[in-house]
Every structure is written in C-alpha cells, then in structure tokens.
Amino acid sequence: MTDLTAQSQQKRPATAADYVNLMKPRIMMLVVFTAVAGLAAASGMTGVTMHPAMAAIAVLAVALGSGAAGAINMWYDADIDAVMSRTSTRPIPSGAVPKDEALAMGLIMSGVSVMLMWLASNWLAAGLLAFSIFYYGVIYTMWLKRATPQNIVIGGGAGAFPPVIGWAAVTGNTPLDAWILFAIIFFWTPPHFWALSLLAHKEYAKVSVPMLPVTHGAKATRLQILIYTIVLIPISLSPLATGLGGWIYGITAGVLGVVFLVCALAILRSKAGDDGAPGADMKLARNTFLFSILYLFALFGAVLVEHAAGLYFPVIGG
Amino acid sequence: MEDPTLKPDVRQMTPEELAARKKRNLWLGLALAGFVVLVMITTIIRLATGTGISGRM
The missing domain is CATH 1.10.357.140 (UbiA prenyltransferase)
Incomplete structure (x- = not known):
C-alpha cells in the first residue's frame, strides 16, 4: 500500500x-x-x-x-x-x-x-x-x-x-471575412444562451450570477433575444456580399434565419422564464436553445461544404 | 523517540485509487509521448517545406 x-x-x-x-x-x-x-x-x-x-x-x-x-x-x-x-x-x-x-x-x-x-x-x-x-x-x-x-x-x-x-x-x-465569421458567433451567442437562461435563471439567482433574466427579468430577456436575432440575420447574410458565402450558404442562412426569427418572436409573445409559465412556453425556450445550436452548425457546415468540398457557387460576381 | 505530532497526516490509498492513479499516469505518459511526436512531425514538415503552407498568398 x-x-x-x-x-x-x-x-x-x-x-x-x-x-x-x-x-x-x-x-x-x-x-x-x-x-x-x-x-x-x-x-x-x-x-x-x-x-x-x-x-x-x-x-x-x-x-x-x-x-x-x-x-x-x-x-x-x-x-x-x-x-x-x-x-x-x-x-x-x-x-x-x-x-x-x-x-x-x-x-x-x-x-x-x-x-x-x-x-x-x-x-x-x-x-x-x-x-x-x-x-x-x-x-x-x-x-x-x-x-x-x-x-x-x-x-x-x-x-x-x-x-x-x-x-x-x-x-x-x-481579413474582413474572418471577422464576419467572428461576428456571426458573437451575435448568435446572446440569443442562444439567453434562451437557456430563461430555463435556468432561478439557478443563477441562487448563486448571485447576474444573468439577464435575474437582473432585468424574463420579459426584458425575451425582448433582447429578439433584438439580437434581428441583428444576427443581416450579419449572417453578409458573407453573400463579400463572396465568402455562395448559394448553399445563402439558402441555409436565409431559411434558418427566418426560422430563428420566428422562434424569437414566439418567445417574445410567450411567458417563458416567468413564474408559473406554461410548460409549452418553457419547451419553446428549450427548443429555441436547441435550434440555435443547429443553426450555427448548419451555417458553418455550409461554409465548410462550399469551400472544402468544392461546392462553392457564388451569388455575386459568379 | 518519534514525536507523533510531526508525523505527516497520511492515509492509505484504496486499491481503486491506486488503479485510478496508475491509469492516469498511463494517460499522462501517452499524452507526453503524443506531444513529442507532434513536435517531431511539425519539425520534419517545416524542414521539408519551409512553412507547411503552399499556394498563392
């Protein structure tokens, strides 16, 4: 021993x-x-x-x-x-x-x-x-x-x-294109994380971590989720203007961006994060959180497919 | 005579803890060996190609 x-x-x-x-x-x-x-x-x-x-x-x-x-x-x-x-x-x-x-x-x-x-x-x-x-x-x-x-x-x-x-x-x-990819993740993070924090804000309150739903309430958080999603969508489409994104990226970002916006609007109208919020509203916040992960994977997956698999078809100047 | 207050505060490791430590040491050894191999690979490629990148800049 x-x-x-x-x-x-x-x-x-x-x-x-x-x-x-x-x-x-x-x-x-x-x-x-x-x-x-x-x-x-x-x-x-x-x-x-x-x-x-x-x-x-x-x-x-x-x-x-x-x-x-x-x-x-x-x-x-x-x-x-x-x-x-x-x-x-x-x-x-x-x-x-x-x-x-x-x-x-x-x-x-x-x-x-x-x-x-x-x-x-x-x-x-x-x-x-x-x-x-x-x-x-x-x-x-x-x-x-x-x-x-x-x-x-x-x-x-x-x-x-x-x-x-x-x-x-x-x-x-x-170059600029690299920072566009940075900006996509940067502006994606708040709606992604706040959707989760609507579910877990009581836990954060318990340990005095000043997450937005703890300090400003669930309603303000739901609004911020929508605002950041609205800001995210044009940024996610900007690779089309610089030539970084082609048709595959454009369709992916466009379609999923609309879905993300619909989720954010639904969250705004919901009571997710409030005391006694209906189960369906909490499920909506969870689904939005999960969808946001899929969204980012899909956007960067499209970049990967276009540039690594030779499937890049430019939208502008092609 | 040994002063009992100077005796270090020790306990026996259980067989599970010993096995876990052995496994951990093995992984640490493998990680170290892996690091050495990776450094070797990068050195060989740099010596062979200069920078390890090609194409127009």
Missing part, C-alpha cells in the same frame, strides 16, 4: 470521462467545427493550403485550447457549480477531480495548445488562441460572469475566435 497525504479533495476516483467532461466536450465540438470551417474558408478564398498534418495539428491545438479554457472555467466556478443542480455533477463539485488538478490541467493544456499552434502554423494564430483562452478563462469567467448582465454579450467574444484562429493559421492574417 502507498501512503497519500490527506490533503486530497477527492471523494471518488476520477475516471477518464471526468477529465473529458472537465474540458467541456460539447463546447469543444462547436469550437473545433467553427475553426475547421474558418480554416477551409481561408483556403477556399485565398488558394493557400496548409499541409494536411499541420492543419490537423492546428485543429488539435484549438481543441486543446478550448479544453484548457473549460478546465480553468470549471476550476474557478467550482463553488457555484456545486450549488446549481445543472452543474453539481461536474467533475470538481462531484468530488472526482481535485480543484488544483483541474487548474494544473488547464494551465498546462493552455501552454501546450498555444505552442502546438505556433509550431503548426504561425505566431498570429497562436497569439489569437492564447488570447481566446485568456478571454474565456479570465475576462469572462473571473470577471464578467459575476459582474454584469452583459457577461454573455461581451464574453461571447471568446467563443467567436475559433474561425478567426483557423483563418489565421492558414494565411497568417485576418
């Missing part, structure tokens, strides 16, 4: 799944997908291609960076995660992974991911990756999240970086 110092905070031995969950795999999937779309779009628009192995390592670096930011977030938020039922089973509050270990994992993975990105591509992509980890782990998690109801709006910038990083990895620069 081996001695172990009694400082361990573990209540049960951690499994591989606990370490995977520490990296927020669902967010990581979206991050990787949008980064790959940015990478493909950069190649398609400029004709510059990365060596396939270098591209794969760059994508792995983005995934590791996302995982690192997730681990740092879980380390810092362990106190409130333990109180909220939605997050109480996460690896740290459930006692599987000690806090210090999560922090160490996050910091080491941050360094490794940035180093790998620099080796596989260039300093600009590596710098953007480092900044996006800092943005999520420090600016959003440690500062904004517990300080302002605009936490999701400003913090959304962290999740919007992956396509820019993917683009920079290929070309070494970040």
